[in-house]
Amino acid sequence: MERREFLRTGALGSAAVGSGLLTSKAWAQGVPSQFERSSGTAVELAKDEAFWRARRREFAPAPDFINLEYGYFCPAPLPVLEAEQRGSSEINARASFFMRREMRDELEATRGDLAALGGVSPEEVCITRNTTESMNIIIQGLDLEKGDEIVYSDQDYGSMVEALRQKEKRFGIVLKQVAVPLYPKNDAEVVAAFEDAITPRTRALHVTHMINLTGQVLPVRKICDMAHAKGVEVIVDSAHAFAHVDYKVSDLGCDYLGTSLHKWLCSPVGLGMLYVKKDKIAKLWGLMGDTARADDDIRKLERLGTRPYNHHRGLREAIRYHDAIGSAAKYERLRYLNTYWTSHFRDHERVVLKTPEDPARHGAIANVGVKGVDAKDLGAFLYDRYAILTAPIPNHPVASGVRVTPGLPTPLRHLDLLVEALDAAAKLL
Template sequence: RRQFLGAAGLSSTAAALLPLLKPAGASAALEALAGHPGPADAIAQDESFWFTVQQAFDVDRSLINLNNGGVSPTPAIALQAMQAHWEFANRNPSYNEFRIQALHKEEIRRCLAAAFGCDPEEMAITRNTSESMQIVQCGMELRRGDEVLTTTQDYPRMITTWKQRVRRDGIALSQFSIPTPAEDPEEIVALFKQHLTPRTKAILMCHVNTTTGQILPVQRVVRMAREAGVPVIVDGAHSFGHLDFTLPDLDCDYFGTSLHKWLCAPRGTGFLFVRKDRIRGIWPLLAAPEALDDDIRKFEEVGGHPKAPYLAIAEALTFHQGIGPARKAARLRYLRDRWAQPLTESSRVRFYTSLKPEFSCGIAT
């Protein structure tokens, strides 16, 4: 058990506080995955390797589901862990949840921060991307006449959030369209730069577009925007657990994601990254005490909520790392190309997504 939990970065103290977990099957699966060495592109076509991965999930195979990006099934080890945490909390809720499981959550924060490549004190555990994004969008100090910039292809809920601030606070929303498909990163950067004005106070952009799967040049946009003094909010709903990257590859100011998508964690889990020097400048969605003004945990002040889904993130993260982010991304591209490449030969089909690996991964339209 210590070895298994150690793979997720959990301490032996945390392991001792998880008496209900029985991850022997999970350990066997991870050992089987580790026994398949080789480059990611070669593993992508190794059906014996992916058969082992497949057995970790209990899914309805009577329906062919081509949309796992909205909500992914959770591997059995994470479901079992979540159930164990629920039962443990239920035995003595006031003590077990508030005194013990609250401490476990700090271990999860450290695990996620290590995987993302940030300081744990910059990592808030949330319920989904929408909550993460709206914490920043609604918490920024914006005054009448200030402007925010995004695209017409960004996620509707995020655009709706800006439009509410237009109605409520009198800010201005500027939008433009990205070519589909887009294969020139500098063209995208130039479009963002072209629409910047002296009134622009923030840029919102997707890392991976939810409709087309387009991978956007986040780091290049961030560098351009930083020269103009404009922070960048990155919607990472479809990138974390999907693409092989860490924070230094983006260098953004804010990043939010859902963990029940590509990481396959339990439903209702996500995270928000806020650069340490920007935490004070963002108001939480729900009120937090003044003592937390500089604390990332102020964004987690949502009242009573179960800890079990959050704590089971550890098993989902271990499973993801056992597969290997690069292997996973290569497999997703391989599966995408199995159906997409033959269709490129048809004059009746138009692709809105570039199939070049640097511009898309597991999503194509």
């Protein structure tokens, strides 16, 4: 069936659109610390469709396609969007008074909420615009000498690799790439991939917490412990893991971490977080000049000039929304959405999955392909025939395929349609 036929017949379903007015009124009256839910574990709640149907009503997705590309960014729930919009109006009205007299206290309150979510000190957290900015602050700010080595992987995000290559070109550092196994037998195999590349000149490991290409979750704590035993620092790209995987930054034991808050925290677009361990701050140079602050003040790294602080209003509401669901319940739901559809294809003759089956090694993201079919062609088939939006990853030497990423608003019927579409692709392409 062609995409236009799906739209004509209403195959996407009116239930995809949230009831914003009701959500707004209910939220304004005060939501308890956790949404009303059935008793049971986080794993049991992951399959409680009544609970997640209620959560879907707090979003307002477009009705003309099926979004299975929540990995780019997760749209904000309506209470978050409304907080951001109210903030824009209020700050616009208060103008310079807000910026000169109120902004700083509000910024510090937001920093405190974000630090509490990450399980770290507010004195170790910066609010940035995205992961790329956070990671560039770290990579470009490290004071390295010619010949010093940074180890990274063959599945790191492109923007981070570009930052590393610029550092290499500008300062003469040495980059050493390692191959992360697609289907590791155990954590030790992943740790060994990084450990084998370390030499006496290695200064840092660059580690992606959840690989954006395949959704594989790496054992970051074990990698950090190994690296620290050898005197090597660890930089963690946690763009897809933060507020997705159930963890605290403090659990990882890393030295530096960057993430985007508009991904799995569902904040307004254009917000990120930078974490720097307290005793590492003094030696890190900022991307923007700031000599007024003490060397060990984390705020020296977030100097950006005037910015839209109404986003911070939405960020604080997004943290509240995340906490109301619960980190463990959210993670289990996202994993369940993954296994709900991937389980149909683990032993398929033509459909190939490049995401580990072990639930401890994935969240919502999965990478799928059809043997003999270009990723772009598969992505076009899913969209043109079934109105399913995905993220084709063509020509990647390790993880070529189509990235499929359901999110909190995804109903199971959308995943049922994905299964049907992939079955059709395997027969027709």
